[in-house]
Structure formats: structure tokens, C-alpha cells
Amino acid sequence: MSLLSVDDLVVEHRSPGRPAVRAVAGASLTVSAGEVVGLVGESGCGKSTLARAVCGLNPVTAGSITFDGQPVTPLGLRRRRLTGIQMVFQDPYASLNPRRLVGDQVADGLRTARDTVTSPADLLERVGLPREFAGRHPHEFSGGQRQRIAIARALAARPRLLIGDEPISALDASAQSQVARLMRDLAVDAGAGLLFISHDLSVVRLIADRIAVMYLGRIVEVGDTAEVWADPRHPYTKALLRAIPKPDGMGVLPAELPGDVPDPVNPPQGCRFHPRCPHVMDVCRGKEPDFGPVACWLHEPR
Amino acid sequence: MTLEISGLKVSIGGKEILRGVDLGLAAGRVHGLAGESGSGKTMTGLAVLGLLPHGARASGTVRLGERDLLALPAKELNRVRGGEVAMVFQDPATSLHPMLTIGRQLTEHMRHHLRLGRTEAKERAVELLGKVRIPGPAQAYGRFPHQFSGGMRQRIAIAIALACSPKVLIADEPTTALDVTVQAGVLRLLRGLCDELGLAVLLVTHDLGVMSAVADEVSVMKDGLVVESGPRGRVLREPAHAYTRSLLGSLPGAGTAEPGGPGDPGGPGAGPAPEGER
Ligand SMILES: Nc1ncnc2c1ncn2[C@@H]1O[C@H](COP(=O)(O)OP(=O)(O)O)[C@@H](O)[C@H]1O
Ligand SMILES: Nc1ncnc2c1ncn2[C@@H]1O[C@H](COP(=O)(O)OP(=O)(O)O)[C@@H](O)[C@H]1O
Ligand SMILES: [Mg+2]
Ligand SMILES: [Mg+2]
Numbered sequence: 001m002s003l004l005s006v007d008d009l010v011v012e013h014r015s016p017g018r019p020a021v022r023a024v025a026g027a028s029l030t031v032s033a034g035e036v037v038g039l040v041g042e043s044g045c046g047k048s049t050l051a052r053a054v055c056g057l058n059p060v061t062a063g064s065i066t067f068d069g070q071p072v073t074p075l076g077l078r079r080r081r082l083t084g085i086q087m088v089f090q091d092p093y094a095s096l097n098p099r100r101l102v103g104d105q106v107a108d109g110l111r112t113a114r115d116t117v118t119s120p121a122d123l124l125e126r127v128g129l130p131r132e133f134a135g136r137h138p139h140e141f142s143g144g145q146r147q148r149i150a151i152a153r154a155l156a157a158r159p160r161l162l163i164g165d166e167p168i169s170a171l172d173a174s175a176q177s178q179v180a181r182l183m184r185d186l187a188v189d190a191g192a193g194l195l196f197i198s199h200d201l202s203v204v205r206l207i208a209d210r211i212a213v214m215y216l217g218r219i220v221e222v223g224d225t226a227e228v229w230a231d232p233r234h235p236y237t238k239a240l241l242r243a244i245p246k247p248d249g250m251g252v253l254p255a256e257l258p259g260d261v262p263d264p265v266n267p268p269q270g271c272r273f274h275p276r277c278p279h280v281m282d283v284c285r286g287k288e289p290d291f292g293p294v295a296c297w298l299h300e301p302r
Numbered sequence: 303m304t305l306e307i308s309g310l311k312v313s314i315g316g317k318e319i320l321r322g323v324d325l326g327l328a329a330g331r332v333h334g335l336a337g338e339s340g341s342g343k344t345m346t347g348l349a350v351l352g353l354l355p356h357g358a359r360a361s362g363t364v365r366l367g368e369r370d371l372l373a374l375p376a377k378e379l380n381r382v383r384g385g386e387v388a389m390v391f392q393d394p395a396t397s398l399h400p401m402l403t404i405g406r407q408l409t410e411h412m413r414h415h416l417r418l419g420r421t422e423a424k425e426r427a428v429e430l431l432g433k434v435r436i437p438g439p440a441q442a443y444g445r446f447p448h449q450f451s452g453g454m455r456q457r458i459a460i461a462i463a464l465a466c467s468p469k470v471l472i473a474d475e476p477t478t479a480l481d482v483t484v485q486a487g488v489l490r491l492l493r494g495l496c497d498e499l500g501l502a503v504l505l506v507t508h509d510l511g512v513m514s515a516v517a518d519e520v521s522v523m524k525d526g527l528v529v530e531s532g533p534r535g536r537v538l539r540e541p542a543h544a545y546t547r548s549l550l551g552s553l554p555g556a557g558t559a560e561p562g563g564p565g566d567p568g569g570p571g572a573g574p575a576p577e578g579e580r
Contacts, residue, residue, distance in 0.1 A: 042481045043452070175339075199481050202511075243482040245489065245511035247550065249538030253490050253515050257483040260451050 001069065002030035003193045004054065004161055008063035011046075011053045019265045023049035025217030025272075026063065026290070031161065031193040036184050038208030038225070039197045040240065044261040046217045047197045051165050054195070055085055067161065086159035088183070090166035092146035096138040102149050103134030109156025123152040127182060144175030148182065155186055162187045163195045168203060176200075180207050202244055205229050213237045216272040217264055220295045233294045235277045271297065304329050304502035305350070305387075305470050309362035310372075312342075312349055312526075319345050321526040322362070327470060327502035332493065334517030334534070335506045336549065341523040343506045347472045350504075351389055352379040366470070385415045388463035392475035394455035397462060398447040404431075404458050405443035408465055415466040430461040434491060453484030457491065464495065471496075474506040489516050510550060514538050522546045 011024035023046040031037045039047050052058040054065055056074050065072040067085065086109075089095045097105060106120035121131035127148040138146055147167060154162060164183055168176040180196070184207035187194035198204050204211060204225075211228045213221040213236060221234040232238045242255040259276040262268055268275050273296075274284040281297060289295045303326040312320040320342050327333050335343050348354050350364050352371060364371040366386065371379060383389075391397060399407055408427035412418050418426065424443070431439035434457040436450075447455055456476060463471060473492065477485040493516045496503045507513055513520055514534060521531040522545065530543040541547045 042483055201482070239483065243486040245486070245509070245515035247510035247514045247538055249514050249535040251514065251516075251518075251534060253493060254482070254486040254511075256487045256490055258487075260453070 003033045003035075003068060004029075004031040004195070005066040006030070006050070006054065006063070007066070009050065009053065009060065009065060010062035011049050011058050012061045013049070013058075022061075022264050022267070023217055024053065025264065025267070027214065027217065027219050028063075028292070029212055029219055029222070031195050033160065033193055034188055034191050035210070036187065036194040036196060036208045038201075038204035038211045039195060039214060040199060040201050040204055040211060041214035042240075042261050043199060044216075044264075045214045046264070047214055048165055050214070051087065051163050051195065051197055054161075054163065055087055056083070084158075084160040085163065086154035086157050086161075087163045087165060088147070088150050088154050088167045090169050092143055092150050092170065093138075095150050096146055096153075098138055100137075101134065102136055102138060105138075106134070106149070106153045106156050109153045112157040115156070115158065118156070120152075120156070123156050124149070126155070126186065127152045142175075144171050144179060147171060147175075147179050151179070151183060151186070155190070158190070159192055161193045161195065163197070165197045166199070167196075168198065169200070176203055177206060180204075183207070201229075201240055213240065216261055216267055218272060218295065219292070220273065222293045233299050234273075234296045235279050235298075236273050239276075271295075303327065304366070305504075306365040307346070307350065307362070308365070310346065310349055310364065311361045312345055312354060312358055314355060314358045319358075319526055320349065323523075323526070323528055325504070325521055325528065325531075327504055329469070329502050330496060330500045331518045332496050332503040332505050332516050334513040334520045335504060335523060336508065336510060336513055336520060337523035338549070339508065342526040343508075343523055344474055345526075346523070347389065347474050347504060347506055350470075350472060351383050351387060352376075353383075381415070384411065385466045386468055387470045387472065388466070388468035390456070390459050390463050390471065390473040390476045392478045394452070394459040395447075397459040398455060400447055403444050403446055404450075404462075408443075408462055411462060411465045427461075427465070430464060431458070433464070433495075434458070434461045435487075436461070451484075453480050453487060456480060456484075456488055460488075460491065460495070464499070467499075468501065470502045470504070472504045472506070475508070476505070477512060478507070478509070485512070492516060510538065522549065 006027060006029040009024050009027045013021040013023055027050055041047055049058055053060055056072050059074050103120040106123050110118055120134045124133050125131055129148055168179050171179060180203050183194060196204060196208060208225045210222060211225050212219050213234060215236050221237045232241050239257040243257060245254040257276060270286050271284040271289055274280045279298060283297050289297050291301055305327040307323055307325040310320050310323040323346055337343055349360050354360060360372055405427055409423035412423045412426060428439045428443055431442055436442045436454060436457055477488050480488060495501060505517055517534050520534050520537040521528045524545050530537060530546050541550060
């Protein structure tokens with residue numbers, strides 16, 4: 001059984017006097033213990049909304065989220081800490097308290113897990129930082145170091161599921177792959193699942209066992225990382241891969257995917273990707289492909 | 303060379319940040335500047351624009367035609383900046399005023415630098431918005447920055463940079479904050495504008511894929527010095543300097559096949575990870 005199972009999830013953002021924003025519109029996804037799943041897609045596709053719903057931070061409109069056999073319901077912050085899910089956010093400047101010592105912040109996580117044996121310095125060591133950092137303040141560190149501190153704090157709580165929402169996007173190139181690999185290694189060593197969200201497929205590819213591609217609230221392709229990378233099938237996945245410029249010195253401009261992610265208040269009829277799809281057919285305009293693992297009329301399962 | 307930087311040194315509070323940078327920018331060419339964060343890429347661009355932080359001391363020369371920009375009085379430098387030399391930053395919010403329509407921002411710039419009349423300025427603004435491929439340029443003219451997506455905002459920042467027909471464009475990580483799909487469009491735009499308008503472009507980026515896609519020449523910086531410089535193909539395929547090799551080695555895709563191609567081993571664990579960030 002999967003550690004996390006998201007089934008036909010719908011999440012709407014509601015604010016008074018505005019139409020509901022259906023940011024997640026029937027998405028299904030699983031993460032097993034010890035497994036790393038990469039969730040990719042352009043910004044505005046609903047990745048953060050899905051992640052926050054899994055943490056109980058966004059109410060579920062329809063569908064279900066099951067963690068360890070238990071339904072996930074919206075929770076207060078304190079109880080959420082006890083559920084075994086921890087999240088690392090994009091901005092390590094905003095997620096650490098600038099006025100508290102690094103060690104004290106990591107100790108919060110240890111208390112959550114009722115861990116009286118491990119010291120904050122032990123955790124800093126595990127994320128590749130000197131033990132002395134426990135006695136310093138976050139502002140003394142670079143973005144990459146702060147993100148390692150945030151990871152140490154999340155791990156201190158011994159989560160069974162770790163979620164990283166664009167945890168490397170604010171870091172520079174050399175730090176990106178190091179921090180991504182660190183998250184993978186630590187999660188897998190602890191037997192936890194990792195849901196790693198990023199818009200950068202070339203980094204996700206380094207650490208994920210499986211890749212899920214999200215477009216406008218739905219998962220449009222899921223597969224083993226190596227297969228998706230070598231043989232992407234959904235036209236959206238193909239477009240994402242073709243847009244990555246290659247450092248081969250050949251001077252080839254990456255292919256553009258015209259248009260923007262549509263407003264989820266008013267999604268296109270039929271296949272949500274059809275207005276941007278180079279292979280659009282008649283059926284795509286009228287009927288939504290609601291099957292997997294590749295939600296595309298060119299890849300209908302028989 | 304349109305712009306020639308020689309022996310550029312910058313120090314702040316006794317700390318040497320640039321230690322003698324040499325770089326040349328030619329018309330119609332994109333010169334890529336790579337290197338890890340903190341190596342001095344941004345500082346090099348700022349020195350050219352005369353926008354160094356308070357208390358910074360610069361020496362060496364930055365030659366634009368007959369003039370040395372480092373020796374220019376503030377008033378003349380102001381005219382050069384935004385006129386002959388323009389800039390685009392990573393965050394388009396840096397170059398866009400949130401409370402003014404994009405039309406106003408484009409025309410104000412032109413009226414100030416080019417002394418154009420109102421109608422003329424508006425015509426040129428709409429034309430520029432079309433050139434950077436903003437859909438419906440005439441309607442877009444009256445809108446505010448927040449009414450556009452991140453990619454569109456960066457295109458608008460580029461339009462503003464181009465407003466006064468600069469000879470030199472300094473673009474500091476212009477696509478780093480964008481989705482890859484949007485980045486692809488902005489890179490195509492930059493390359494096209496460079497070719498079409500004969501701009502001399504300095505493209506600062508830490509992304510060697512971006513470098514490979516648009517740069518003609520590539521320079522690599524480390525600790526305030528250019529450690530390697532040459533044609534794109536040579537620097538990226540046969541890097542002479544160990545540091546350049548380590549940068550290439552730290553890339554996600556290092557030493558493996560391309561996406562969508564057969565024979566890709568895939569999976570975790572490609573390439574060595576040098577101790578970069580500290
Ligand atoms: N609190 C909110 N209120 C209204 N709309 C929101 C809110 N948060 C996100 N959205 C919208 O939901 C969609 C998905 O957003 P998000 O989950 O942040 O996507 P991603 O993380 O993939 O960029 C976007 O259209 C976004 O504008
Ligand atoms: N305002 C400043 N005062 C003092 N040092 C600075 C300032 N801005 C940047 N630096 C230092 O200058 C060096 C080069 O920075 P920068 O040019 O921004 O690097 P890059 O753009 O290559 O990441 C770094 O060591 C940085 O810490
Ligand atoms: Mg997000
Ligand atoms: Mg910089």
C-alpha cells in the first residue's frame with residue numbers, strides 16, 4: 001500500500017465575491033515509503049496547492065488524500081506537526097525565524113518527534129553543515145546553507161513523508177543539485193517518502209524514481225524517471241523537455257512552448273492542454289482525456 | 303569592439319571584489335559571462351553602468367567608443383546609462399514601476415533620453431511592445447505590470463531597455479526566475495534582437511545551457527577574475543581551465559544523453575559534485 005495516496009483530488013481557492021479558483025482539478029498521485037516522486041509543471045499548474053492540501057493546509061473540495069491509511073483532514077498547525085508530514089519551502093529566508101538560534105529551531109523538530117537523544121548539532125552534521133552552526137543566527141548564512149538548515153529542522157521531526165515545494169529554486173546552480181541530492185539521500189535513508197516539487201526537470205531527473213507532470217490542475221503523465229526522460233509521451237512533457245537548453249556548446253536555441261498556463265477559473269473545454277498542443281485533434285477540443293498514465297488522446301489505453 | 307573592459311578592479315571596504323577583469327563586447331554578438339555565485343559577474347555589469355554600491359572604488363577602463371565610462375562625470379554617465387547602455391535584471395520588478403502603466407514607463411524614458419514628442423513616443427512604444435511579442439500591443443500599452451505574467455513582464459523590461467536604441471545591453475540572469483518554457487521564448491527574443499539590431503550583449507548567467515544556446519563568446523569568472531574566455535563551442539566542449547570543467551561537471555545532465563533521446567542511462571548520480579556553495 002502506498003504511504004500517500006491522492007485520488008481524484010479537487011482543491012478550490014475561495015474568496016468572497018470572486019469565482020472559485022479550481023487549482024487542483026482531479027489529480028491522482030501516489031508516493032510509497034522510500035520512494036522519491038518528482039512533481040513538475042509550469043508555475044500556476046497547481047503544484048503548491050496540491051502539496052499544501054496533502055499537509056492539511058488547504059481544504060479538500062472533492063476526492064481524497066490518504067496518508068498511512070488515514071484520511072488527511074485540515075488540521076491546526078500543532079496537530080499537523082504530529083502527522084508525520086514535513087514540508088520544506090522555496091524561500092529559506094522566509095521560512096527560518098531570523099531572531100532565533102539555528103539550534104533552537106532544529107530543536108523544535110526534535111521535540112515534535114519526542115527525540116531526546118539526538119542533538120541539533122547531530123542533524124546539522126547530517127545535512128553537511130558544521131556542528132557549531134547551531135549557535136548562530138540564520139542571517140549569517142547563504143541561501144544554500146539556510147536551505148540545509150530548513151531540511152535539518154524538517155528531518156528532526158522524523159517525518160515519514162517529506163515534501164519539498166521548489167526547495168532549490170532560490171539557490172544557485174551548484175547548490176541546486178547538491179541540495180536536491182541531499183534531500184533524496186536523507187529521505188531514502190530514513191525510509192521516508194519524498195514528494196519533490198520543481199519546475200526544473202533536469203534536477204528532478206537526478207533524484208526522482210518517478211516523475212509526475214502536472215498541467216492546469218491535473219496529472220497528465222506519470223512514469224519512471226528514466227522512461228519519461230528518454231521517451232516522454234504527453235505533448236506537454238515533450239514541450240517541457242525540449243525547452244531545456246543543452247550545455248553542449250552547439251548554439252541551439254531551445255524550443256518555445258507558445259502561450260501561458262490558462263486561468264483555472266476558466267479552463268479550456270476538452271483536453272486542458274489543447275489550445276497549446278501542436279498535435280491537437282477534433283476529439284481533444286470536446287472530451288477531456290481522464291485516464292492515465294498519459295492523459296492524452298494519442299495515448300488512450302486499449 | 304563596441305565596449306572594452308580592461309583591467310577592471312573594484313574594491314569595497316578594502317576587500318577586492320574584481321581583481322582585473324578584461325572583457326570585450328562586439329556589435330551583433332552575445333558575450334556570455336558564467337561563474338558561480340559570488341564570483342563577481344553582477345559587479346562587473348554594475349561597474350560598466352556606474353551603479354556600484356556606495357563606497358566602492360573602481361579602477362581600470364571601460365571604453366565605449368572614445369570615452370572611458372569609469373572616468374565620466376556623473377551627469378554624462380547618466381545619459382549613457384539607459385541611452386547607449388541599457389540593462390535587464392533577473393527580477394523584472396527591478397526595472398518596472400508597479401503603479402505606472404507600461405506605456406507611461408516606455409514613453410517617459412524615450413521622451414527623457416530621445417526628446418520625442420508624445421505621439422511619436424507612443425507610436426514607438428507600441429512598436430517596441432510588438433517587437434518583444436507582447437500580444438495586443440496597443441491595448442497592453444495602457445495596462446499595469448501586475449496584469450502580465452512573469453515572462454511577459456521580463457519582455458516588457460526588455461522593451462524598456464531597448465526604448466532608446468542602446469548599443470550595449472547588459473542582461474543579468476534575465477531568465478533565471480522564469481519557467482523553462484518561458485525562458486526559451488525570452489532567449490529566442492534576446493538572440494533575435496541582438497542579430498537584428500546589432501546590439502552588443504553581455505549575458506550574465508550561471509546556467510551553462512542558456513550560455514550554450516545564445517552566447518557567441520563565453521567568459522568564465524572565479525573570485526573576481528576571468529579565468530577562461532573563448533568561442534562558445536570551445537569553452538563548453540573543450541574547457542581549458544579546471545574550474546570550467548568543474549562547473550560543467552556539476553551540471554545536472556553532465557556526461558549523459560539528452561532528454562528525449564535513446565540510450566540515456568538516467569537515474570540519480572550523474573557527474574561529480576564539487577564543493578561549490580559555502
Ligand atoms: N490563495 C489563493 N487564492 C486564489 N487563487 C490561488 C491561491 N493560491 C493559488 N491560486 C491559483 O491557483 C493556481 C495554482 O497555483 P499554485 O498551486 O501556486 O501553482 P504552482 O505551485 O504550480 O505554481 C494558480 O492559478 C494560482 O493563481
Ligand atoms: N554591496 C556589497 N558590499 C560588499 N560586498 C558586496 C556587495 N555586493 C556584492 N558583494 C560581494 O562581491 C562579490 C561578487 O558579487 P557578485 O558580483 O554579486 O557575484 P555574482 O553576480 O557572480 O554572483 C561577492 O563576494 C559579494 O559578497
Ligand atoms: Mg508553487
Ligand atoms: Mg549576480
